[in-house]
Amino acid sequence: MLASMQQISVSPVFVGRGSEITELTDALRRAGTGSPQAILIGGEAGVGKTRLLEEFLCRAGDAGALTTLGSCLEVGAEGLPYAPLAAALRRLHRALGAELEGAAAGSEGHLARLLPEFGEADGEPNDEYGRARLFEHTARLFERLGADRTLVLAIEDLHWSDRSTRELFAFLVRTLHRSRVLLVATYRTDDLHRRHPLRPFLAELERLRTVQRLELARFGRREVAAQLAGILGTTAPDRQLVDRIHRRSEGNPFFVEELATAVQDGVGAGLTDSLRDMLLVRVEGLDEDAQRVVKIAAEGGSRVEHALLAAVLADDEEALIESLRAAVGANILRLDGDGEGYCFRHALVREAVSDDLLPGERHRINRKFALAVEAEPLLVPGDALPARLANYWYHAHDPARALPAALEAARAARRRNAFAEQLGMLERALELWDAVSEEVLANTLRPYDWAETYPPGSCDHGADDCESIQLVDVLAEAVVAARRSGDRERGLSLARRGLRLVDEAAHPLRAAWFHINRSRMLDSLRRSGSNEEIDYALRLVEHLPPSAVQADVFALSAGRGVIKGPGPEHIELAERAIRIAEEVGAHSVELHARMTLGYLRYDVLGDTEGGLAELAGAVDRARTLGVPDVLLRGINNLANMRRGLGRPEEAVALAREGLEFADGNGLLRNIGSILSGNLLEALVDLGRLDEAAEVLAACEATGLTDGHVEFLDRIRGDLALLNGDLAGAATALARARASDRQGEVQHTVPISRLAVALAAHGGRPLDARAELLAELGREQRLGYESDVYPLLVEGATVEADNRGLPQAGPGRAEALAAIAAAAAELRPRAPLHHGWARLLEAELARAEGADTPEQWAEAVALLRTTGLPHPLALALARAGEAELVAGRREAAAELLREARELASGRGDRLLAARIAGLVERGGLDLAAGERPAAAAAPAPSVGDSFGLTPRERDVLRLLARGWTNRQIAEELYISPKTASVHVSNILGKLSVAGRGEAAALAHRLRLFPDDLAPAGS
Incomplete structure (x- = not known):
């Protein structure tokens, strides 16, 4: 038809x-x-x-x-x-x-x-x-x-x-x-x-x-003429007509068509300049029955099905077809792409027709559509039915019918994971709520689906009340929809409104539920107040009978302790959460609590194996239950813990499993960045930098940069620093700091360690010290020994390298005391931690000029058991230096040879350059006994990365001895002015503020091994 x-x-x-x-x-x-x-x-x-x-x-x-x-x-x-x-x-x-x-x-x-x-x-x-x-x-x-x-x-x-x-x-x-x-x-x-x-x-x-x-720009006169030629069927339309239509349409092709059609119909002179009138001219040219069909179709939506239009009009089928034929023939309506209905040829025409209706007409037509769809739901596609019906009743201005329809449309949107549209319909329901009587609410709203918003056992306002929907229920569902759709600001506002409706004395579980959802949204927004929301919820539910909400509150509070400072009370909360969740059947909450408990046992009780077993057991159970988000959290935490214990191979396997699972379940862009970060750290620990670079490239290619960007940026900085790219490391550090708005210790400590190392290698020891002291001024560092020890060693190295420099004196004792105090708080629980601890003790002794070869040898022995190239290479280099100072050249050469192989194999160009400087200064020959594979190109000098010319290096050598410009000029046979220019260039290339910082940098990096003593020592 x-x-x-x-x-x-x-x-x-x-x-x-x-x-x-x-x-x-x-x-x-x-x-x-x-x-x-x-x-x-x-x-x-x-x-x-x-x-x-x-x-x-x-x-x-x-x-x-x-x-x-x-x-x-x-x-x-x-x-x-x-x-x-x-x-x-x-x-x-x-x-x-x-x-x-x-x-x-x-x-x-x-x-x-x-x-x-x-x-x-x-x-x-x-x-x-x-x-x-x-x-x-x-x-x-x-x-x-x-x-x-x-x-x-x-x-x-x-x-x-x-x-x-x-x-x-x-x-x-x-x-x-x-x-x-x-x-x-x-x-x-x-x-x-x-x-x-x-x-x-x-x-x-x-x-x-x-x-x-x-x-798309509007047409010019030439294009309007070509368009008119096609419409009018002539090769050369009248010039005056072209000018007039071009002027009145202003080059809009649709308006050109409307004006041209009006000319064909002989009404061109009667058109007004009003756009709406122009759009309605063709409609008004239809007979009365066809105009009626067009007006009703305009309220049916952007597309209206033939069967639905027939049901609404209830006309004789032949008469309807004739009216539709006239509307289609006049190019007002056209067949839709499916051939099952109609749409307006242009949305502007539909808007004009709809706007021309009187308010009463619009309400009446929408009511007819709503009644027709309610009587025969198959008139519209099933996926569109709830939203279409909700909109018809809403525009019919019938709140009693529109409210339940809006709630049903919200449920349908939720089933399709369309949370923004769900939120829109729920907010419409909130708008309509007060316009509907209590009696109508009780008789028309079907029972609420509690499981979608409140976990089992959270309905605490009486059994009878749980059988009907209340305003607070709509608000709760809207809070969840807002959080899931990413509109957390709106979610916070809705939760605040919900709390105003809830009498927390009568309904503490409901109040607690709103508080913990506010906490989650504040966390996502990286705003303060999250802890206070959880603390308030904890006070509300602490002495109530078991429920899923109570278990969730306990689990969240315990988990917060992991980040902000764990104690025995958090272990108790996690254990209570597990017992209650088991009792009420809240499986996801139980698994979350078990994962938290595993970390707390590791951190608070020092039960390393017990904590690992608890966490691994929860991961295995999550695999069985098939709860993707819980499983990925567990895999991520387990990989992080095992890497922290010096088991990076296990961490690599877990992180790769997590990434594969996330990819297969559509969650790669939700958690892929943090899993990739854990994988990257483990690969760097193992010295597999090429693999790490491939992982970073994959992160960029798949867009894994939205969450935890500070994690990935900091690792980019680490890799750049290993490669001797100080500028690249500085750029990555700045980005990491800009993104790390939450200030969690697992991110701040490694970021600060990178900042200390970058400042030190850039010849800014005072900046390095300030970075260290700022991080050590934070409250909690327990449980992160694998991150804190490297930070402390980096800080101690700065003080040791700059011992004796005049500018290093003020604040030096404070810095060393702060490092020692922070180390005393740590609890090494793995061979890697013990090796780091010995390395730190030796570095602190070196800072006082009291280190011995035996101290470094002890650190080397402990770190050998880890099988990791770093920090073993660093310990070997220090041990070789100590042996060289002691005059044991053969032992020094053996240690430095091994250190160089490890540093070069790991891609640590800075450490390799430092080792090369020691070898050159000591006049050692590392070729004896060297394996062929070790005969690679010599490591570059650290000074090469600064871009100094040979003459500038000569000037820097003398500047490092404390010579004046005149002395330098006399030594190098140049003028004092030329010497001054060289000094200025050197300061700029080294990014230092003055001659003293330049001298300190040259000394610390051993750019000139023959000059054993720094200026001013």
Whole structure:
């Protein structure tokens, strides 16, 4: 029936847009080489975005590409998530059939949340991790479809997109790597007011290398003339007509078509300058019945099904068909892409028709749509039913029907992991709540699904009350939706409103639930107040009967102790959380608490093996239960603990397992950065720097830079420093510090250690000391011996290297005392820790000029048992230096040879250069007994990285002896002015403030081994 309708093609020729077509075609070509592309096409309403897209998709299809298209609906911003992606997939399903099902194999349960045709949705929880999995599996589907040919996915009218669609589109742009996929989206520029959500979205996407943004300009006179020629069927339209239409349309192609049609209909002279009137002229030219059909269709949505329109109109079928034929023939309506319904030829026409309705008319028409859909739900697609019904009742101004419909639409959005749309519908319900009587609420709202928001046992307001939904329940669900959608500021506000409604004396569990959710959101925002929220919740639930909320509060409080300073009370809280969670069946809470307890046993009780066993047992149980987020937390913590105990090989295996599991479950971008950080640290410990560089490159390629960026940036700094790249290390350090807003010890200590090392190698010992003292001034460092010991050794090395320098005197005793005091607080519990402790004791003795070869030998012996190249190489170098001072040259050569091999094998260019300086100063020959593999190119001099010329090195040597410019000039046979210029250049290249700092740097780095004593010693 519908297929027989004929539609007038107002503009049968494609005009202009040559450069835009070229850019789209070039992007298609690049995508075809395995470099995915994204094109964002903007322009005002009516400027020709759709026509350009249609032309390009036709050409791409002719070139062998697989194309699909989905359009955002105006209703999208009000609770209908993923509409364009679902439409695009539905078109692919009709076109490809079994091929699409094959590409979706293994992901059907996830993809069913987008497209019901894939079958039943999986039974996984609707949480933020489920959303991440949905996004990951969608990306994989498009990657598979683009494996053998280029896939073009086009989305129209992005300005109407729901937030979930925008986030999924952005995810595809960022994560489709090495895929033959081209993403194209159009949007209206004139709709983007200052606070429109698409503005920051577009700005963020534009930063990506693969994203291009095209802005369509209006037509010039020549293009308007070509368009008119096509419409009017003439090769040379009247010049005056072209001028008049160009002037009145201002080059907008849609307005050109409307004006040209008016001319054809003989009403050109009667048109007003009002845009709305111009848009309505063609509608007003229809007969009364056809106008009525058009007006009702305008309230049906961006797309309205034929069967639904017939049900609402309740007219004779033949009369309806004639009215629709007239509307389609007049180019007001057109058949939709599925051939099952209608949409307006242009959204501007629909807006004009809808705006022309009286308020009462709009309410009445929407009511008819709502009643028709309630009577026959199959009139609309099942995935769109809840949101469509909610919107019809809302615009019908019937709060009693709109409120339950909004809640049902929120539930439907939650089931699809579309939390932003869920939040929007819940906020609508909150808006409508006071407009609905208590009696109506009790009779129309179905029982609340407690398990989705409150864990079992948290309904503490009476059994009868638990059978009906209350306002606080809607607020609670909205809090969770806000947190899961990332709108944590809104979540905090909603939780505050919920707390105002809750009588905490009568309902302490509910109040505690809101407090712990505020704590989680404050943590995510990296804002203060999180601990206070947990403490308050703890006071509320401490003496209550067992419940899941109580167990959660205890577990969170115990976990907070791990970060802020653990004690026996936190062990007790973790154990109570485990007992209660077991009793009430809160399995995830129990596993979280067991993982926390494992760390607390390790940290507080010093029970290393017991803590490892507890944590490993919880990880094994999480594997059995299949709880992805809990399992990944456990794997991450276990890898970190084993690496800290000097077992990096085990840490590497665990971190790789975690990354593989995260990738397979769509969680790689949620936790991949911290897992990668643990893997990187372990690889650096093992001296496998090439592998570490590959992991960092993979992090960049897959976009693992959103969470824990300070972790990855700090490791970049470590790698740069090992390579002697001081500038690169400084850049990475600055980025790490800018990102580390939470100040957790597991990040601050390694960051401070990098800062101390960088300042020391840059010849700024006072800055290095200040960095060290600032970190040691923090409250808690227990449990992080593997990070704190290297920091203390680095600080002690600075003081030892600068002993005797005049500028190092003030504050030196304070620094050494602070290092010793911090060391006394640590509890070494593994061979690695004991080796670090001996190394630190020897370094502190060297700072006082009292170290002995025996002290260094003890540190070497302990560190040999770890099998790690570092800090063994450092201990060997120090031991060799001590033997050289003692006059035992053969022993020194043996130790330094081994140290050099380890340092070079690990890629530690700075330590290798220091060893080379010792060898040169002592006149040692390390060739004897050397293995052939060790005969690599000599390690570079530290001074090489500063870019000093030979003459500048000569000047620096004399400057380091404390000579004046005149003395330097006389020695080198140059003028004092030339000597002054050289000194200025040297200070700039060394990045030091004065001659004293330059002398200290030259001495500490042993740039001139023959000059054994520093200036002023």
